Amino acid sequence: MANKDKPLLLSTGMSHMHEVETTVDFLKQREVQFALLHCNSTYPVAFEDINLRFMHQLRRFEVPVGYSGHERGIAVSTVAAALGATIIERHLTLDRTMDGPDHAASLEPQGFQKMVRDIRQVFSALGTGEEKFISRGEILNREVLGKSLVARRNIQPGETITADMVAVKGPALGISPQNYNRLLGKVVRRAIEEDEPFLDRDLGLHISLETEHLLPMEVGFAVRFRDCNDMLKYKPRMLEFHFTDQDLDEHYPGDDYSAGSDMPLKLVVHAPEFWDRTLVDLCCLDERQRVASRKLLQKTIDLTREMAPYFVGTPKVVIHPGAMSLDHPIHDKVGLYAKLRRSVEELEYNGVELLLETCRRTPGISAVNG
Numbered sequence: 317m318a319n320k321d322k323p324l325l326l327s328t329g330m331s332h333m334h335e336v337e338t339t340v341d342f343l344k345q346r347e348v349q350f351a352l353l354h355c356n357s358t359y360p361v362a363f364e365d366i367n368l369r370f371m372h373q374l375r376r377f378e379v380p381v382g383y384s385g386h387e388r389g390i391a392v393s394t395v396a397a398a399l400g401a402t403i404i405e406r407h408l409t410l411d412r413t414m415d416g417p418d419h420a421a422s423l424e425p426q427g428f429q430k431m432v433r434d435i436r437q438v439f440s441a442l443g444t445g446e447e448k449f450i451s452r453g454e455i456l457n458r459e460v461l462g463k464s465l466v467a468r469r470n471i472q473p474g475e476t477i478t479a480d481m482v483a484v485k486g487p488a489l490g491i492s493p494q495n496y497n498r499l500l501g502k503v504v505r506r507a508i509e510e511d512e513p514f515l516d517r518d519l520g521l522h523i524s525l526e527t528e529h530l531l532p533m534e535v536g537f538a539v540r541f542r543d544c545n546d547m548l549k550y551k552p553r554m555l556e557f558h559f560t561d562q563d564l565d566e567h568y569p570g571d572d573y574s575a576g577s578d579m580p581l582k583l584v585v586h587a588p589e590f591w592d593r594t595l596v597d598l599c600c601l602d603e604r605q606r607v608a609s610r611k612l613l614q615k616t617i618d619l620t621r622e623m624a625p626y627f628v629g630t631p632k633v634v635i636h637p638g639a640m641s642l643d644h645p646i647h648d649k650v651g652l653y654a655k656l657r658r659s660v661e662e663l664e665y666n667g668v669e670l671l672l673e674t675c676r677r678t679p680g681i682s683a684v685n686g
Contacts, residue, residue, distance in 0.1 A: 351402070352380075361386045371396070371401060384406075461486065464488050466512060467482070467514065471507070610659045624667065
C-alpha cells in the first residue's frame with residue numbers, strides 16, 4: 317500500500333498502542349501521507365467502550381485524526397466531529413435489519429444524510445472560541461429584552477444624580493444598569509423626563525464622528541424612528557430605516573425631525589422580514605402566506621411614500637423575497653420564481669424603487685437563489 321504513493325486511511329481498531337506506534341513509524345520512514353482513525357471494531361460497539369477522547373492521544377503523531385464509528389445512531393459521530401475529528405467513516409447499508417454482522421452498526425442513506433447535516437451544523441456552531449461576541453439577532457433582542465437606567469422623576473440641568481433619581485426598566489435604550497455606581501454623583505447637563513433612559517453623555521462620555529472625509533462616497537446610517545433625529549448631527553447623505561411589522565403602524569414625524577431641512581437626504585427602507593414569527597415570503601407555495609407577505613410589503617411601500625416628501629430622489633425599498641427551507645433542499649425553483657413574479661406584479665410601487673435582496677446560502681438553509 318505504501319508503494320502506491322496514495323494517502324492512506326488507517327483504522328486503529330483492535331490495536332494496542334505499541335502496534336499503532338510501530339505502524340506510524342513504518343509509514344513515516346517511507347514518507348507516506350496517512351490519517352489515523354480512532355475506532356472500536358465491535359458491531360455494534362457499546363457506547364461506554366467507544367472512548368472518543370482517545371483521539372487527543374492520536375494527535376501527538378502530528379497527522380490528521382478521525383473517527384471510524386460502528387455505534388448505533390449518529391450522535392457519537394457528531395460529537396467526534398465536535399472534538400476535532402477531520403474524517404468521519406461510517407458503514408452504509410440499504411436495510412439495517414438485514415442479516416450479517418455489519419448491518420446493525422451501519423447507517424441507511426437517510427441516517428447518513430442526517431449525520432452529515434448535524435456535523436455541518438455542529439461545525440458551524442463551534443465558532444472560533446477566541447472571543448465572546450453579540451450576534452445580530454442578540455443585538456435586536458438585547459434592545460427589546462434588556463434593561464436601562466432611567467430617570468425615576470423629571471430631572472433638571474444642574475442637579476446631581478442620587479439613588480432616588482434612578483430606576484431600572486426595559487427596554488435597553490440607554491446605559492446598562494452595570495453603570496449604576498458610575499452614574500451616581502454626576503451633574504446633569506440636560507433636562508431628563510421621568511422614565512427617559514440615561515445616556516452615555518450623562519456619564520461624561522462624548523462620541524464624535526466626522527463623516528465628511530470618512531469615505532469617498534455617500535455615507536448614511538441604518539436607523540429607526542426613535543433614533544433617526546440623533547443621526548442628523550453627523551450630516552449623513554442618506555438614512556436607511558429598518559422596519560419591523562409593528563413599525564408599519566407608525567407615522568413618520570416629518571418636520572418634527574427636520575429631515576432634509578439642512579441638507580438633502582436620500583431615503584432607503586428595509587422591509588420587515590418577519591411578522592408574528594412568520595417569514596415574509598413572496599415565493600411561498602402556500603398562497604395564504606404569500607398573500608399575507610405581499611400585503612405586509614405593500615404596507616411598507618405605502619409608508620415609504622408617506623415619508624418620501626421629506627427626502628430627495630426616488631426612495632428605495634429593500635425586500636427579501638424569501639424562498640427558504642430549513643428542512644430540505646428546494647427543487648422546484650421555477651415554481652418559486654413564478655410566485656415571486658406574481659407577487660411583484662401585484663405590488664403597487666409607483667414612485668418607489670424596489671430592491672430585491674437575496675440571502676447568502678448557509679448550511680441547513682436552502683434558498684431559491686442558491
